[in-house]
Amino acid sequence: MLLGDGAGNYATTTAPSVVGSWFAVGDLNGDGHADALGSGNGFASAVLGDGSGSFEPEHLYSCPGGRPLLGDVYGDGNLDAVVASGVGAFFVFRGGDSPVDVGPFTLDAQPRIFPNPARGPVTIELRMVHAGEISGRILDVAGRVVAILPGGPAAAGTRRWLWDGRRETGDGVAAGVYWVELRMPDRTVTGRMVRAR
Numbered sequence: 110m111l112l113g114d115g116a117g118n119y120a121t122t123t124a125p126s127v128v129g130s131w132f133a134v135g136d137l138n139g140d141g142h143a144d145a146l147g148s149g150n151g152f153a154s155a156v157l158g159d160g161s162g163s164f165e166p167e168h169l170y171s172c173p174g175g176r177p178l179l180g181d182v183y184g185d186g187n188l189d190a191v192v193a194s195g196v197g198a199f200f201v202f203r204g205g206d207s208p209v210d211v212g213p214f215t216l217d218a219q220p221r222i223f224p225n226p227a228r229g230p231v232t233i234e235l236r237m238v239h240a241g242e243i244s245g246r247i248l249d250v251a252g253r254v255v256a257i258l259p260g261g262p263a264a265a266g267t268r269r270w271l272w273d274g275r276r277e278t279g280d281g282v283a284a285g286v287y288w289v290e291l292r293m294p295d296r297t298v299t300g301r302m303v304r305a306r
Contacts, residue, residue, distance in 0.1 A: 120162075131176040135188045137204045146177045146202070148192045151179065153202065155190075170202070220289055226303035233258070233270040233300070235287055240264050241293055247272060248288040255282055258291075274304060 113119050125276040130149035137144040146153065175193050179193035182189040187204035205280040237243070245258030256277055258270045275281055282304055289300040 133177040133179050133190065133192075135179040135261065137179075137188055137190065138203070139187055139204060146190050148177050149177065153190075153192050155202070155287075208247070220291055220298055220300040222289060222302045224299050226305040228305050230274065231272045231302060233272060233291075233293055235268050237263055237265055237268055237293070237296065240277050241295075243268060243291060243293050245270060245291045248289075248290055249282075255287060258289075 118126050120262060130147075132145060132147045133228065134143050134145050136142060137146065137155060138157050140157075140159075142158045143153060144157045145164075146155045148154075153170045155168045155170075157168075158164050177190045177192045179188055180192050181187065181201060181204075182191060182201055182229065189204045190202040192202070223232055223234075225231065234247070235243075240263060242261065243263045244260035246254050247256040247258070249255050254277075256272060282305045287302050289302060291298050
């Protein structure tokens with residue numbers, strides 16, 4: 110790691126090595142000083158700077174992935190890091206006093222619906238990065254509401270619903286294509302499902 114003095118001069122530092130092929134720099138622990146995050150080779154590592162060119166010992170995390178991206182994922186004012194794993198999951202490192210690996214999250218563009226096609230009950234899953242309000246409904250191909258899924262506050266993690274294939278009136282639905290619509294304050298996701306005879 111090289112430190113610049115603002116005049117085009119650089120000096121080496123005694124920073125611990127940062128594992129990886131991809132790197133990002135930002136204030137991960139909120140102390141006003143630049144920190145470095147690297148990822149690759151099955152790991153992500155962070156070194157926290159103190160503003161004088163010195164760094165704390167490396168924090169090492171198991172994380173198969175690529176380029177780290179920095180942003181306020183949790184909306185709490187702290188800079189967080191996200192590393193895509195290449196298998197449909199993201200590893201999120203929560204910023205703050207000391208960065209914490211909060212584990213893999215699958216941020217599906219659609220909810221997971223299984224079995225699909227189905228004759229009987231269907232399980233609907235959505236992985237939520239943070240807690241928040243959620244509401245859901247089942248729609249027919251004309252956009253009419255067929256069923257309402259239980260909503261309300263939801264914790265971070267996987268949220269599951271079981272739909273029995275019935276309308277709000279209690280009648281079974283006909284075979285055909287239906288849509289699952291899940292609404293959160295920051296996004297709406299949809300998924301297609303098929304009801305078989």
